[in-house]
Amino acid sequence: MTLGLQRSPGRRVEVDGLRLHVVDEGEGAPVLLLHGFTGCGENLASLAAELREDGRRTLLLDLIGHGRSDAPVDRARYRMERCVDDVARVLASLGVGRADVFGYSMGGRVALALAVRHPGRVRSAVLVGASAGIADPAERAARVEADEKLAASLLSDGIPAFVERWMAQPLFATQRRVAKPRVSRERRLRLKNRPHALALSLQGMGAGVQPPLHAALSAVRLPVLLVAGADDPKFVALARVLAARLPQARAAIVPNAGHSVQLEQPEALSRLV
Numbered sequence: 001m002t003l004g005l006q007r008s009p010g011r012r013v014e015v016d017g018l019r020l021h022v023v024d025e026g027e028g029a030p031v032l033l034l035h036g037f038t039g040c041g042e043n044l045a046s047l048a049a050e051l052r053e054d055g056r057r058t059l060l061l062d063l064i065g066h067g068r069s070d071a072p073v074d075r076a077r078y079r080m081e082r083c084v085d086d087v088a089r090v091l092a093s094l095g096v097g098r099a100d101v102f103g104y105s106m107g108g109r110v111a112l113a114l115a116v117r118h119p120g121r122v123r124s125a126v127l128v129g130a131s132a133g134i135a136d137p138a139e140r141a142a143r144v145e146a147d148e149k150l151a152a153s154l155l156s157d158g159i160p161a162f163v164e165r166w167m168a169q170p171l172f173a174t175q176r177r178v179a180k181p182r183v184s185r186e187r188r189l190r191l192k193n194r195p196h197a198l199a200l201s202l203q204g205m206g207a208g209v210q211p212p213l214h215a216a217l218s219a220v221r222l223p224v225l226l227v228a229g230a231d232d233p234k235f236v237a238l239a240r241v242l243a244a245r246l247p248q249a250r251a252a253i254v255p256n257a258g259h260s261v262q263l264e265q266p267e268a269l270s271r272l273v
Contacts, residue, residue, distance in 0.1 A: 012068070015089035018077070021068035023060040024094060026052035029123075032059045032091065032099040034107030036129075036260075038166060038190045038198060040067025047102070047262055050270045059099065061090060063110065065197030067189075073196060078204025080113055080211065088118040098123040102273060104262060105129045106201075109210060115224075116216045124223040126273050129235045129259045132242060133212035143208030151199035162198070163190045174231050174258030186263060217245045224249035227272060229257030229264060 012019040023041055031051050033044040041060030048058035062069040064083055076082070087110065091099060100123050103111030108130025115122040134140045154162045167175075167187065175183055203209065224246050226239035230253050243251040252272050257264040 010068070012070075013090050013093045015086050015093065016082075018064065018072065018086060019070045020064065020086060020090055021062040022090060022094070023048075024057070026055075026057045028055040028057050030057045030059060030091075030094075030096045030099040032061060032087070032096075032101045032111075034061060034063065034087075034101065034103040034110050035066065036105030036107055037201065038066070038163065038193055039104075039107075039186075040189055040192070042067065042189055043186065044102070044104070044262065046266060047270060047273065051273070059091075059094065059096070061087065063087075063107070063201075065201045066193060071194050071197035071200075073200070075200050075204050078200045080110070080205040080209075081117065083110060083205055084113045084117050087114055088121050091121055097121075100124045100126075102126045103128070103130060105259065106205070109133065109205075109207065112213060112220075112224075113210070115220050115222060116213050119220070119222070122222055124225075126225045126227060127239075127242075128227040128261050128269070129229070129232060130226070130242075131207060131235075131238050132214050132217060133210045134207055135212045135214050140208045140212070143206065145208075147202040147206040147208055151202045154195045154199040154202075159191055159193060159195055159198075162195070163187060166190075171232070171259050174229065174264060175260060177256075178264055182263060214245070217242070218247060221247050225272065226251045227261055227269065228253055229259060229261045230255045231258045235259060 010023045012021050035043045040062045051058050065071045101111045108127035111125050226243045228235040228239040239251040243249040254261050254265050254268050261269050
C-alpha cells in the first residue's frame with residue numbers, strides 16, 4: 001500500500017457562495033469520484049481506498065444537496081451547468097489542474113458534462129450506469145413530469161419512505177444478491193440526506209431537465225470507459241451507444257451486476273478502473 005502524505009480527511013470548500021464537502025486523501029495523480037442520486041462521497045470510499053493503494057490521490061466530493069455539502073433552497077442553484085461549474089471550481093481550489101474522473105449514475109452524468117463544459121479539467125473518465133441526458137423531447141418531458149412527482153413525494157412523505165420506494169425499483173432488484181450489511185450501509189447513507197435538497201436535485205439536474213449532451217460528444221477527445229452491469233439492459237445499451245459516439249471510448253459490461261456495479265461487483269470494477 002502506498003501511504004504518502006495524508007491530507008485532512010474532510011473539509012468544505014467554498015465555491016460561488018456554496019460549501020461543498022470533499023475528502024482529499026493520498027498522493028499522486030488525482031482521481032475525482034462522483035456519487036449517484038441520494039448518495040454521497042462516502043458511498044465510493046472503498047473504491048477510493050483501492051486507488052490510493054495504487055498510488056493515487058482521491059477526491060470524494062459530496063455534490064450539491066447531498067451528504068455534508070450545502071443544500072440551498074434555490075432550484076436554479078441545482079442546474080447541471082452550475083453543478084458542473086462548482087465541481088471545476090473545487091478542483092481549482094484544491095490545486096488540481098486535470099483529474100481522472102469516476103462517476104456513477106447521476107455522478108456519471110455530471111462527469112460527462114464536466115468533460116464537455118470544462119475539458120481542460122478532465123484527463124479521462126470512467127462512467128458507470130451513466131447517460132448523456134435524454135435526447136428525445138417527448139421522453140424528456142415525461143421524465144420531468146415523473147421527477148416532479150418524485151420531488152413532491154419526497155416533500156410530503158420524508159426521506160425514509162422515499163428511500164424505501166426508491167430502492168424497491170426494478171433498477172435495484174439485483175442488489176438482493178449483495179451481502180445485507182453492505183446494502184444496509186448504503187441505505188443508512190441515503191437516509192442522511194435532506195428531503196428538500198433531493199427534491200431540488202431532481203428538479204434542477206434530473207436526466208429530463210438536464211440539457212442533453214449528445215451533440216457535443218464528438219468533441220470529447222479524452223479516454224472514456226462506459227461501464228454497465230450485464231443485468232441492467234437499459235444502461236448496457238446506453239453504454240454502447242455512448243461508446244460509439246465518443247471518439248476515444250469503449251464499453252465494458254460486467255457480468256452478474258445490475259445498475260450499481262460498484263456495490264455488486266466491486267472487485268471487477270476496481271480492476272477496470
